[in-house]
Amino acid sequence: MKHALRLNRLAVLLFGLLFLLAACGKKHPAVKTVTVYVSEDQVFSEPILMDFERQTGIKVKAVYDTEEAKSTGTMNRLIAEKNNPQADVYWANEPIRAEVLKQKGISAPYVSPNAKDIPAVFKDPDGYWTGFSARARVLIVNNKVKEKPASISDYLNPRWKGKAVIANPLFGTTTSQIAALFTVWGDERAKAFMTGLKKNKVAISTSNGESADFVAAGQYDFSLVDSDDGVNRMRQGKPVSIVYPDQDDDGIGCFIVPNVAVLIKGAPHPETAKKAIDFLLSPQTERKLAFADCAQIPLHPGVEMPPELKSIDRIKVMQVDYAKVAQKMMDIQPYLKSWLGL
Numbered sequence: 001m002k003h004a005l006r007l008n009r010l011a012v013l014l015f016g017l018l019f020l021l022a023a024c025g026k027k028h029p030a031v032k033t034v035t036v037y038v039s040e041d042q043v044f045s046e047p048i049l050m051d052f053e054r055q056t057g058i059k060v061k062a063v064y065d066t067e068e069a070k071s072t073g074t075m076n077r078l079i080a081e082k083n084n085p086q087a088d089v090y091w092a093n094e095p096i097r098a099e100v101l102k103q104k105g106i107s108a109p110y111v112s113p114n115a116k117d118i119p120a121v122f123k124d125p126d127g128y129w130t131g132f133s134a135r136a137r138v139l140i141v142n143n144k145v146k147e148k149p150a151s152i153s154d155y156l157n158p159r160w161k162g163k164a165v166i167a168n169p170l171f172g173t174t175t176s177q178i179a180a181l182f183t184v185w186g187d188e189r190a191k192a193f194m195t196g197l198k199k200n201k202v203a204i205s206t207s208n209g210e211s212a213d214f215v216a217a218g219q220y221d222f223s224l225v226d227s228d229d230g231v232n233r234m235r236q237g238k239p240v241s242i243v244y245p246d247q248d249d250d251g252i253g254c255f256i257v258p259n260v261a262v263l264i265k266g267a268p269h270p271e272t273a274k275k276a277i278d279f280l281l282s283p284q285t286e287r288k289l290a291f292a293d294c295a296q297i298p299l300h301p302g303v304e305m306p307p308e309l310k311s312i313d314r315i316k317v318m319q320v321d322y323a324k325v326a327q328k329m330m331d332i333q334p335y336l337k338s339w340l341g342l
Helices: 002-025 042-056 073-080 095-103 152-156 172-185 187-199 208-216 227-235 270-280 283-291 322-331 333-339
Strands: 033-038 059-064 089-092 130-142 164-167 203-205 222-226 240-243 256-264
Touching (some): 033 073, 033 270, 042 059, 042 270, 059 073, 073 089, 073 095, 095 256, 095 322, 130 172, 130 208, 130 227, 130 283, 152 164, 152 187, 172 208, 172 322, 208 222, 208 227, 227 240, 322 333
Parallel strands (some): 033 089, 164 222
Antiparallel strands (some): 130 240, 130 256
8 A cells, every 4th residue: 555655646746747757848939129228218108119019029129328328328339239239220310320321331121011101301222210109399489489580590680680599500409400501502502591590589498398498487588499498488388389390482491300210230129120210100109299399290191199299291391311411410510619718
């Protein structure tokens, strides 16, 4: 009897051991992942990436720029990692840095099926980056001003002498806009514009946000800012409105700054990277970013948006080559420093 019990126990132990060995040997499907470097503000980009993770089951490893890095941290990291890429996708908050990555051989071409309806001006012709969810460079105007400025050239109008402000042209989207003017107008006219700013006593602020606050407080009549700066002050009930500049027949149009999605050359996870890019470029993502506090303008036609925004097809867009703007932005750095007295 005891012998039989010992045999039964031995059988149970052997069965358990075989079960454990089988379980250990069973192959579990690997969790799919994608690594995304992000220069768009985390407060706006993180919910989008979390939605992608929930809808696809693909785990997102996101690396965000810090406020101190001002959109250059992740780009510099991508450059440093060129020979050993760690990222799959770069979500940039403007196309200039995407152009730098293309020129340095860090990005790879990918034409998403969701890029089809996005206007050509917001896409790299070779497929190295695709724009979505844009900011417009607009004039924020205090409502006490009855006859509102309609062009960035109004900065030079003697009527506005000492009554306008602009963000430091060495930083952010103001730098991009000045570089765009150099490509559209040519160096001579663009430098004349910069000289005119000084002659008309245009104030220099530290940022677009500070400019918007100055106008909202009535310290200045108007400023050139990003559309989200204007929309957010309007939503806060400040006495301001926004004007899309240079919309007449002879106007150069409004400078548009889209987000861009970039596939990294040698990405460790190219297939999940393409799925992430498809998601970023979807109309659904654009709708979410339109209604978020970043108030970004969809580039797909027919996407629902809040009433404070104007659809891209109703805006006369400044026709620029973002590759040329990127090059010009680097070329004019010494001039801008000299203009600022640095």
